[in-house]
Amino acid sequence: MEPVNPYHFVTGCISGKWKMTILHHIHHYGKIRFNETKKTLHVSEKVLSQQLKELTHDGLVERIQYNTIPLKVEYILTPLGEDLIPALDILYIWSIRRMADLNMEIDLDAFKVHTEQKYEDQLMSIMDAYMEKQKLSRNE
Template structure:
């Protein structure tokens, strides 16, 4: 019998430069459309397409196609995808704290899309420091 390491399994599901961002994006907006997401995230069409296919294949995302002209396709999280969001939140918060500890520049978009109170409660000190660095004239 070939045993599967749980850490390897989950990293296979969420590895890829954009997968965690895509999952959070769908969670934040409830659904996404391909072209809008491509523009918003600045990801190439090839990469976005591949990563959405993999997320769908892994059962985390559902692709919904509407028979309209022009064709309309949306992506939503499946219940399995929704179950993963709290773990992604923990990884995001840990990562922001670690970047701040290392004094590494944090992508400004990180604070624009993670606006829910759960992030502010955990990261208020870092967010305030970051905002002060971005706009020192406000001090």
């Protein structure tokens, strides 16, 4: 078996356009359901399905199927997935700061689901300035 670079391993687990967002979404809400998440994140059914399958395969997410009619399926974080959340928080905070430094436009939805005090403590000035900037640009 070939040795694997740890950075390559972790990026393999969380790379994909929606994986980190899905992980945070599950963490924020405690659990998610497929159709609700598809609508909330505005992600295609195919992509969401594939990303959830990969996250499940990598042991970060657990798929729970209830034997009900209609069928009910929920996704929760595994302990491994929960362990990853602090690292995702660091990446999120770093990313917001860097995007602000570069005057990049930030998706406003990013602020809606990252409402815990830990984000406000570190990003309040950026969030306030960005929201004010958006408000001014809408009024022009």
